[in-house]
Amino acid sequence: MQSVFKKLKLIMRQTFIISAVIFGVLGIVFTILPLGTIAFLPIGIAIILSFLAIKKSTHKQGKFPKIILFISTLTLLVVIGKVVFIKDVVVIDKQFEIKKEESKKEDIKDLEGL
Amino acid sequence: MKKISILLCFIFTIGLAFSQTDSSEKLVYAASYNMSGLMTQLAQVTMSTEIIKTSKKSFLHLSWEAATFSKWDKFFKIRDAYETYVDPVTLKPSLYKRNIYEGGYAKTEKYIFAANGRSINSTTRKKNNQETKRTFAIGGSSRDIISMIYKLRTVDFSKFKPGQSASFIVVFDEKEYPVYVKYMGLETVSAGNLGKKQCFKLSIAARTNKLTGKDKNLIWLTADTKKVPVLIRFSIPVGTGQLSLANAIGI
Numbered sequence: 310m311q312s313v314f315k316k317l318k319l320i321m322r323q324t325f326i327i328s329a330v331i332f333g334v335l336g337i338v339f340t341i342l343p344l345g346t347i348a349f350l351p352i353g354i355a356i357i358l359s360f361l362a363i364k365k366s367t368h369k370q371g372k373f374p375k376i377i378l379f380i381s382t383l384t385l386l387v388v389i390g391k392v393v394f395i396k397d398v399v400v401i402d403k404q405f406e407i408k409k410e411e412s413k414k415e416d417i418k419d420l421e422g423l
Numbered sequence: 424m425k426k427i428s429i430l431l432c433f434i435f436t437i438g439l440a441f442s443q444t445d446s447s448e449k450l451v452y453a454a455s456y457n458m459s460g461l462m463t464q465l466a467q468v469t470m471s472t473e474i475i476k477t478s479k480k481s482f483l484h485l486s487w488e489a490a491t492f493s494k495w496d497k498f499f500k501i502r503d504a505y506e507t508y509v510d511p512v513t514l515k516p517s518l519y520k521r522n523i524y525e526g527g528y529a530k531t532e533k534y535i536f537a538a539n540g541r542s543i544n545s546t547t548r549k550k551n552n553q554e555t556k557r558t559f560a561i562g563g564s565s566r567d568i569i570s571m572i573y574k575l576r577t578v579d580f581s582k583f584k585p586g587q588s589a590s591f592i593v594v595f596d597e598k599e600y601p602v603y604v605k606y607m608g609l610e611t612v613s614a615g616n617l618g619k620k621q622c623f624k625l626s627i628a629a630r631t632n633k634l635t636g637k638d639k640n641l642i643w644l645t646a647d648t649k650k651v652p653v654l655i656r657f658s659i660p661v662g663t664g665q666l667s668l669a670n671a672i673g674i
Contacts, residue, residue: 343494345463397453397492399467405490405502408522412504416484416518419535420477420508423517 322365329358329377336384340391348388355381448472449672450651451615454489456664466491466501468666475508482508482517485569499526507569514574515540519567534567534594545597557597565592565599576650580606580623593629603628605638612643614653615668621646622653635660649674 332355339348359381362374450470455462470487489503501524508518521532529550534543540563548554566574571591578589583606591602605626614620622643627634634640639658644650651674655666 343492343498344458345461347458347461347463350459350461395494397464397467397494399490400493400496402490402502405504409488409504412506412520412522416506416508416520417475417477419518419533420475420482421479423479423535423538 318365322362322370325358325362325365326374326377329355329362329374329381332358333377333381333384336381340384340388346388346392349385352381352385352388356385447474447673449670450668451670452655452666453669454664454666457662462665464492465495474511481511483511483514484508485573487569501525505569507567509570509573514566514570514577516567516570519569539563540565543594543597547597559597561594561599562592565594568593568595571602572652575604575625576644576652578604580625580644580650581646600629600631607638607641609646610643612654613667614645614651614671616670617645617651617653617668617674620651620653623650633659639663 332351336348336352336355339351356378359374359378363371363378366374448471452468452470453464454466454468455464457463466489468487468489470485472486473484475482475484484506485508486504486506489501491499491501495501503523503525504520505522506518506520507516509516516534516536518536519532519534521530523530527550531546531548533546535545536543540561542558542560544556544558546554546556571593574591575589583589585606585608588603588605591604593600593602605628607624607626610622610624611619612622614622623646625642625644626638627640627642628637634657636658639656641654641656642652643654644652651668651671653668657664657666
């Protein structure tokens, strides 16, 4: 019976670690992409899963889940930093501005003919 | 791509309108799209109005521009411009232009309305394609989507009962669509630099598959003489989103 529990614990630990890695990678990808607060979702899941993996690990086994937890927390801080410090701005597009001016001149010509 | 274009057209032009008495108004909105249940800001929409004078008469120029925030430009750049020139008194459109660039897809469209308002001379061009010209008949009350919204802002909703509707005919993509606007009641909504405002809550419906859900395409107009669009929520086949007023100048 004890061996069954041990096996179950091992399977759970591995599941938590694999899932944490998947969500952690997803979190990093979302952080690189301009997806804003959406990145919190996979990062949050990765943190929870890596924490659970630590809980299911022995002292010797705990190193890898701790690394995942550390990376996920770091990614979380990066996202928070991006949300707080980087403001949404629109770059002045010179080509677009020129096009607009030309379009306006053309419109006035059209309107003169009406 | 067409769906994105429709989405943008809907969310951005729905907000373009201003009080009949003002000739220069600038409204800046943040456009967000629902991704996995979280609203993500994608673009800035600027809506402005001005008087344009020709040698014969004056026109009211209504324009809006949509541009993705710089962080999105590398992934999906949007630079859209929708414009219409209307008679300042009758609000009848004379010239309508659409110039869109959405992630590599480009299209230009120009409608010149006949003086009697019964036909349109249309010139369209899609990226790398030849320009096509055609003339098509329209109903006397048909208008482009921008001037329709302007007209909407002149409707006195204070006299409406919840559930009561107003209707319009809109010309879009060289087709006429009936649009119904249902008054749903009063609600207080955050309106950017204007603070919290009591608003007319309106539901927009059109006989088209471009809008989805019942009472899911909503617009809140301030319940005053200006009727500023402060919040727009939309539901289309590819998702949901909103346009919220960030800054209003010249109100």
